[in-house]
Amino acid sequence: MTTMIGYLRVSTEEQANSGLGLEAQRDTIQRYADAHGWQVVWHEDAGLSAKSLARPQLQAALDRLNVAAKRRDVDGIVVAKLDRLSRSVVDFAGVLELARARKWALVAIDLGVDTSSPTGELVANVMMSVAQWERRVIGERTSAAMQAAKRAGRHMGRVSALPQATVERLLALRATHTLAGTADALNAEGFTTASGVAWSANAVGKSCARITKR
Structure with missing residues (x-):
């Protein structure tokens, strides 16, 4: 049987909002897992924002996934909403790239991203393309700012x-x-x-x- 990590997150501000609560997320993930015949193990970060991926239980989940396939005891990670994992498309694309490289599934139920299926992988590829574009735009803006500063005789570190x-x-x-x-x-x-x-x-x-x- 496929075993997935169900990742739950809620910030301090969101804890009172039932639409974003941990139990609502758990219920969404469990219903999706039941429909696909998956077993779920849970990792939960309560009271933490999604401004970065540096959250204890998310990192524990990624460490659990990023081992050799023969030693891995889970097949992927699933979230009820993309923003439970990350609010940054670039961050999310980084996790997608890691999932692809290590051959485990990543599922964001609200967006239809499910790299275990052809359609879900297509959606994931579109998001990765957007993230790549965003990285290039950031790089171009940084380069332009540094060149402008250089022309003006200012040093930019x-x-x-x-x-x-x-x-x-x-x-x-x-x-x-x-x-x-x-x-x-x-x-x-x-x-x-x-x-x-x-x-x-x-x-x-x-x-x-x-x-x-x-």
Whole structure:
């Protein structure tokens, strides 16, 4: 039998809203799972926002999925609504890319994304294309801003500081991964550099050096 992780999330502000409550999400996922003959195991982050993927139970779920197929005890992850997993298309696309690379299913019931089916995978591919476009637009805007500053004789360093959630995830991954492995994992999970572009091994090394000098 297929076993899926049912992921539930609610922020502090949303906890009083029954339409976004944990039990409502659980019921939606359970009904979908019953219709597909799936068994569900639950991971729940209560009182946390979706501004990043750095949430304890979500990371535990991803760690459980991202092992060798022979040792994996689950087949994928399912959420009732996309925004329970992430409010960022780029972040969601990062998880989709990870699911594709490691060959596990990702399901967002409200949008009809279900990578275990051809139609659901088509929807997922469209979302990944949108995310790729968004990344390119961010990169072009950053480059244009830096070029304009250079023409005006102003020095531009990093566009912004790394969010704390990114710093924490970067350091956690670096403790057990190579520079390249850390970059790959950050990109797969939807984290970007301070300037909004994808991570490289060089960027990981420089960021770690800056962080440790604080």
